[in-house]
Amino acid sequence: MTVWHDVDDVKAVYTPIFGKPQGADKFNDDLAFGRQRLASLNSSLISLCTTIPEKFGVTEELIKPFLEGMTMSKAIEENKLFIIDLEILEGCPAKTETHVITCPFALFYFNNDHQLKPIAIQLFQQKGPDNPVFLPSDPPYTWLLAKMWYNLADATYHQALTHLNFTHLMMEGICVATNRQLSPSHPMFILLHPHFKYIMAVNAMDFWSLEDYGTLPADLKRRGVLEQSVLTDAYQMRDDALLLYDAIKNYVQKYVTHYYENDSSLQEDNEIQDWGAEIVMSVDDGGAGVKGVKNGGRFETTDHLVMTLTPIIYACSVGHAVANYQQYEEYGDPFNYPFIMHGVPPKEKGEVSIETILQSIATKDELLKLMAITKLLSEKDKQKLGDFEELTFTDPPAIQILEEFQQNLRDIGKTIDERNKLREPAYDWLHPRTIPNSISI
Template structure:
């Protein structure tokens, strides 16, 4: 009887990945191993169609294996075609008679080498059933994922972009089309005039693909300037004020009437006063005498309406006659310009440190170390890998945009690349994984962890919901795999991983403040803290400082990346609208900034917990992932309710819009 009239014993489904060049025309073969270790014959996977095309699932029927039983292992390879590559997402075996399914996550480039993959492909190294294959795979990854110190005093980065890290073709085309549409809109919007007529004209640049930014109507209101500390691009700078710095010239006589009938001391004692001190910028000068970078101090008061109101701004660190304290009671345009210079300094710190360094650059270290030290079969690798998708590629594309001479941000950010390098070097010296990088610790260190202190803090409130969900998800998986202490102690892969991360450059990545004992993990709590923070930064942390860039930076009035001229040196001079216009960047430069921030704010990958590849299939991870997804849906409902009550919208940390990885 021919196979056409027979019922298949097994169905083999193969998902070819979505990377560029993932498909193959080579002949593909598979051997099935049952739970007793018995092997089938070599089976050629071939159908009448065009098999193994990129991002496609192919199904193949297997006959003459009655009563073969459950499938424990597969052996997969392809014939050697010169230059032909094949990237496989997963293989699934269906036992037709028993209606059982056996998943085999792959996420590898398949060569003519025979690759054996166990069901779930998730095991600690000490329990590996194919230890020699695992060792050889790691050796190859160690060679492909080399790292190098490009800039002394900063973390190392990947020496090259490995093939598996390159953008998928659809993702690349989406970004290109998005960027071209934005540039076309900017060009058309800029045809009207090259000069600003008035403040209203500044916001006439929006139209077409350059839509009107969210909350733009509030840009000049003091309560919104305060809210930008809590929901803007740089929402982790505000801290509880426990004392007025000696170099800050603010006095009780100046602002006592702005503090709800409290003195400065009373406002501090009642935890109603907050401060942003950008002393890290002190002494950083620009090479352009027509553009000045301030190092401001801002004082904010939480009023009876739970609004964070700015009450004093000093634009430089040292007190002097020409460095006054600006107040909301100053002339309107004078106060407006002081706020703009404050935001300009804040924007420079955000782009260089908060965004580029503390998400892209730091997390690239974790990505590279994971590929070098954790087998693709390691459960922690499988937990982390969805959150590293496209990270190396985007970081290698983004860094030149900021740091190369003549690059976009070199031209449109105050001080350009020279200022950027100084901010990066200073910031990296101070940053610690267990404080600045870990959400609860960061909030605690700044004294803003409690709603009793700041009731409405959108970044904290929304981020903490998802941080808690991530930690519960990670805890289940980590404790499930390390259910006995010696399993962690004897896991040399994860110990090598964390050791390389904490070892100073150039031999390691030099990440400071990782909460471990010495250079090793000694308990699961340490593992949970590190993995939770890593996933959080790659998803929520990056989203919080990336996806609102267009809404904030598209208007040079609201959050200027670049200002011309000199900051005001007197709080008593009454500036005019014309003075504000003279400080703005040209219309062409403003449109370029809008296009760049629009592209950077685009979304390109799947939402948090929704993975584009089958990374996890084991009995520990699948229930944990299902519960995680359920929790994220509930968090989405909570945030929807919050945004319905907020004076200004904050959609950036809604789980439906949180990507898994830093991919833009």
């Protein structure tokens, strides 16, 4: 096993072939850790905190120094406290008996400078003397180690659910249903086909629901972060993604209402009704098992169909882009977003040495393998959203609808360019020119 001598020894692995990941520019940086919750790979977990869970050992006394003179109740009242609860990972089996997966709570404060900062981390669900609440006032490397173990859990959720399950696997089931139930000449097949182009080559629904989790505005509202008055100017993923979601919805709505002039024509379309039935059918019965489809997959109105197609196209393009293309920049630095941790999580708040940190991170061989994989996964398809390799649209009105969508995307790109002039750092991950049509890797 390679022994890391110091932090610079780790940084020396970044050769010109790979390049230095963006995460390597930060070390034990609370602002960078907060920004990961809003503009990184897994930025759909954070929720507005309206109460402290009983299992989370946070008290007024513990976090008072980090609230800029506020009481905890006042911070909650003013929408300044945010929480992530990874209870879903409790009892999750690890790769080997020596690996540990935490199931943490993390609490964040949105300060007067519009910056999100971590103020408390508890690494396991049940509070107790061997499961302390770690704080920014703890010894520096103790606090760093707590953040790293938190990020290991976040990475586990990201890869298993946000990335693999909610994009690749879910969309694969819908792709199969599309090819089974819709003929290649069907207008809805033509609409969906560019967004399913490579999914089968690269690849039991749980709590995930198309209506609650897959529909971006509903997901943001469920987490209490839809309104611009919450996390103002800081939640870049939300702000840019909403522009794209609305553009996709507008595009789909125009397209659907062009082919279905009234609800009766939709209700009489056996192909699309059979498609709806299959995507909601349980996996055991041969369906895709998607929950939360409008009207149980029986499309009585064009709105039912629009509200089903929109999150599907969004997930194949924007949703996957959010979850995938920053992987090298984030996972490439083992202090920034650990994908592997050795040893055990800290059970007390005593002093931790840099040697302990170096022994906890991935070995050189592990890090180089991870860099190679994530560099490959971060490569983008050349065909950006709305720009199809083959012209599947031949109907002149449909071509016009597509061209209007493309223009809307260009306008969104200009808006994001203007926003980035005021952002530090800039957020380019949801610029339309960087988003592929489909899950191609």
